[in-house]
Amino acid sequence: xxxxxxxxxxxxxxxxxxxxxxxxxxxxxxxxxxxxxxxxxxxxxxxxxxxxxxxxxxxxxxxxxxxxxxxxxxxxxxxxxxxxxxxxxxxxxxxxxxxxxxxxxxxxxxxxxxxxxxxxxxxxxxxxxxxxxxxxxxxxxxxxxxxxxxxxxxxxxxxxxxxxxxxxxxxxxxxxxxxxxxxxxxxxxxxxxxxxxxxxxxxxxxxxxxxxxxxxxxxxxxxxxxxxxxxxxxxxxxxxxxxxxxxxxxxxxxxxxxxxxxxxxxxxxxxxxxxxxxxxx
Amino acid sequence: xxxxxxxxxxxxxxxxxxxxxxxxxxxxxxxxxxxxxxxxxxxxxxxxxxxxxxxxxxxxxxxxxxxxxxxxxxxxxxxxxxxxxxxxxxxxxxxxxxxxxxxxxxxxxxxxxxxxxxxxxxxxxxxxxxxxxxxxxxxxxxxxxxxxxxxxxxxxxxxxxxxxxxxxxxxxxxxxxxxxxxxxxxxxxxxxxxxxxxxxxxxxxxxxxxxxxxxxxxxxxxxxxxxxxxxxxxxxxxxxxxxxxxxxxxxxxxxxxxxxxxxxxxxxxxxxxxxxxxxx
Ligand SMILES: Nc1ncnc2c1ncn2[C@@H]1O[C@H](COP(=O)(O)OP(=O)(O)OP(=O)(O)O)[C@@H](O)[C@H]1O
Ligand SMILES: [Mg+2]
Numbered sequence: 109x110x111x112x113x114x115x116x117x118x119x120x121x122x123x124x125x126x127x128x129x130x131x132x133x134x135x136x137x138x139x140x141x142x143x144x145x146x147x148x149x150x151x152x153x154x155x156x157x158x159x160x161x162x163x164x165x166x167x168x169x170x171x172x173x174x175x176x177x178x179x180x181x182x183x184x185x186x187x188x189x190x191x192x193x194x195x196x197x198x199x200x201x202x203x204x205x206x207x208x209x210x211x212x213x214x215x216x217x218x219x220x221x222x223x224x225x226x227x228x229x230x231x232x233x234x235x236x237x238x239x240x241x242x243x244x245x246x247x248x249x250x251x252x253x254x255x256x257x258x259x260x261x262x263x264x265x266x267x268x269x270x271x272x273x274x275x276x277x278x279x280x281x282x283x284x285x286x287x288x289x290x291x292x293x294x295x296x297x298x299x300x301x302x303x304x305x306x307x308x309x310x311x312x313x314x315x316x317x318x319x320x321x322x323x324x325x326x327x328x329x330x331x332x333x334x335x336x337x338x339x340x341x342x343x344x345x346x347x348x349x350x351x352x353x354x355x356x357x358x359x360x361x362x363x364x365x366x367x368x369x370x371x372x373x374x375x376x377x378x379x380x381x382x383x384x385x386x387x388x389x
Numbered sequence: 390x391x392x393x394x395x396x397x398x399x400x401x402x403x404x405x406x407x408x409x410x411x412x413x414x415x416x417x418x419x420x421x422x423x424x425x426x427x428x429x430x431x432x433x434x435x436x437x438x439x440x441x442x443x444x445x446x447x448x449x450x451x452x453x454x455x456x457x458x459x460x461x462x463x464x465x466x467x468x469x470x471x472x473x474x475x476x477x478x479x480x481x482x483x484x485x486x487x488x489x490x491x492x493x494x495x496x497x498x499x500x501x502x503x504x505x506x507x508x509x510x511x512x513x514x515x516x517x518x519x520x521x522x523x524x525x526x527x528x529x530x531x532x533x534x535x536x537x538x539x540x541x542x543x544x545x546x547x548x549x550x551x552x553x554x555x556x557x558x559x560x561x562x563x564x565x566x567x568x569x570x571x572x573x574x575x576x577x578x579x580x581x582x583x584x585x586x587x588x589x590x591x592x593x594x595x596x597x598x599x600x601x602x603x604x605x606x607x608x609x610x611x612x613x614x615x616x617x618x619x620x621x622x623x624x625x626x627x628x629x630x631x632x633x634x635x636x637x638x639x640x641x642x643x644x645x646x647x648x649x650x651x652x653x654x655x656x657x658x659x660x661x662x663x664x665x666x667x668x669x
Binding site for chain 2: 186192196198199202203
């Protein structure tokens, strides 16, 4: 429900008091345009600046240069309009599932534009039901499985109806079967709510399966190498879309984009063989 | 556990057919476990009773009366209300000092942890204070605050303050930064991050400090009362000794032991209750 424009964005990390040379450039003049209601996935080698970018979008850190506009407005800090789902769930362990889901709703209420207590409880139950978790309202996070925790985290991120959902490898810690379930759940929610989703992943298949667009980033300093438009039919209407030829072509294209960079960089032939053996694995 | 218990239970079934009253299954296991756990204490009490009775000469028996004499004395003091007076004197002082330590220690600890520069500045000094035995300062407190209640409460406050303070700082500093980030994205402002994330996240570690503080509050107070007081369990011990009322002295010592045990058990239960969400 929101348009995101990233203009000439750079982020340098520098230890206080350290010299300029020791600064790490995590993102280097990056431009990106994310449409209203788009499901945007982002892949790239480890350390290329994906999490750094997401932090900036969330308002948790500030750019060194350039700007990020959400619906034309620059980001001035964290906001309930942009929710984040973290890889390690980040649930508050001293709150029950339902209480976790209500944290954002309570903040909203404190700013005088939210639901009353009873309505908040109903909303929390609604969203827990939406992510397929009925009957765990009063359970604490340590009583839930990894998949259930991440479902609670998704419910918590959505309950106050943000315009943008930012997800940093949210399913990376889950087993394959749970991951596929949650991917479908996320697609359902996205279709229903039309929230703009920025989704970071290491999984090429995951990126193709979920994204309308897949942005491929190059290694440090982070830049966008190419944005691939994914033109597949409705994911769930086809049986096992991941095994179709079209899906495979997208997958391979993104795979080559991710690996061509390494080929240029890596001179040693030993490493080349390592990469090509990685292809068959 | 349950599979291990299985063969054991079968054996029990055979024996219990002979003697119906034998406890079986879980209840039996619990009883046996409790018996085993209290075995050392029961053994110690038996030794206390039997050695003075049968092995000591009458002359040394005076200095170590058997358990039943001490218990008789204890009972007398309970009935006369004497004991209660001393217990409440001691408990009152430690409770006031202990609660003051909490009320000051937790907020100060949170502030010190939040403003890390204050923390870096104060930390060496705090370490010095913490490692100064509270009793070493008793003369100072007595000189400046007199020998009355004030110096007693102050020394308890001193002894209880540092475990609370240092554990609060430790707890607040070891909060997972991810939870703070999550809180920010859920619309919490700085104060709310503090009260709704940092404080609850540090509760288990703060409670460890509170438990340590409670134990040392009692210990230090008893010692302080032994040096100068007109009531309290510490006074009762030294006073009985000076008046050569040996069973009374032992009764007071026994009371101190039980009191320390009960205070610790209560604080452990409280700690469990407030940390039940923490992962094992
Ligand atoms: N707080 C920080 N201080 C210094 N350097 C940092 C900091 N955060 C990230 N970096 C550096 O910035 C670069 C990008 O990090 P980032 O976490 O964004 O990578 P990523 O693409 O998310 O990697 P991964 O896929 O492994 O999660 C890395 O080289 C990292 O070392
Ligand atoms: Mg990352």
